[in-house]
Amino acid sequence: MLLDIVNHGMKAKLLIDRITDPETTKRFKQLLSNMSETDVCVWEIGAHQGYYSLIAANILESNNDIHAIEPDLRNVERIKKNAELNKYENITVHPIAVGSEYGQTSIQLSNRTYLSKVGESEGETTVVNIMPFDELIDDSDRPLIIRLDAEYYEKEILSGMSKLLQSKRDIVIFGELHHSKDYTGSDILSELKYYDFEYEILEDISVEKAEEANKNIEFFAERHYK
Numbered sequence: 001m002l003l004d005i006v007n008h009g010m011k012a013k014l015l016i017d018r019i020t021d022p023e024t025t026k027r028f029k030q031l032l033s034n035m036s037e038t039d040v041c042v043w044e045i046g047a048h049q050g051y052y053s054l055i056a057a058n059i060l061e062s063n064n065d066i067h068a069i070e071p072d073l074r075n076v077e078r079i080k081k082n083a084e085l086n087k088y089e090n091i092t093v094h095p096i097a098v099g100s101e102y103g104q105t106s107i108q109l110s111n112r113t114y115l116s117k118v119g120e121s122e123g124e125t126t127v128v129n130i131m132p133f134d135e136l137i138d139d140s141d142r143p144l145i146i147r148l149d150a151e152y153y154e155k156e157i158l159s160g161m162s163k164l165l166q167s168k169r170d171i172v173i174f175g176e177l178h179h180s181k182d183y184t185g186s187d188i189l190s191e192l193k194y195y196d197f198e199y200e201i202l203e204d205i206s207v208e209k210a211e212e213a214n215k216n217i218e219f220f221a222e223r224h225y226k
Contacts, residue, residue: 050079100159132160
């Protein structure tokens with residue numbers, strides 16, 4: 001995997017340990033292994049270097065679709081290179097942001113590229129295209145596995161997938177909660193619960209503390225109708 005270890009000490013740790021977010025990675029791999037013979041579609045929203053997309057491509061058969069959404073073009077090139085290095089041809093990279101509506105928005109470019117933030121206009125910025133997630137997915141009934149790590153933009157992304165959330169489609173979300181000036185983790189979890197998701201926190205912390213925490217918290221949410 002091609003990593004930017006000069007600007008990101010945590011990525012050097014990934015290079016050594018070959019894993020990040022251990023509990024999430026473990027659960028993600030287990031789920032994919034259990035569904036390896038199922039026609040499933042995987043989406044990594046806020047893909048950075050494509051860590052979860054690469055895991056999915058390694059486990060799933062080549063006829064399964066894997067999509068990486070990443071608005072920072074520095075990361076986009078890294079994802080493409082990582083797919084090429086591993087000879088994975090079923091990863092589609094979308095160099096856009098997803099949100100509540102069509103248009104363009106600014107993205108704040110951080111030197112630590114995993115911290116670039118959509119919708120922020122301070123500091124060094126660039127403009128990216130943005131669209132609702134509902135407009136990207138197909139209308140089949142294939143199960144969806146979504147990795148969501150959008151650096152304080154989760155609520156806007158959920159607004160742009162309202163059609164999907166209202167559907168009867170089986171969905172699993174591996175996400176990272178953030179606490180922003182506009183919402184807390186409880187807003188995200190409550191919305192998922194409203195749409196019939198059951199969730200658990202993949203951290204050594206209570207649900208109540210996770211809902212209010214002003215730090216990144218890994219969670220797992222799923223709903224199944226079939």
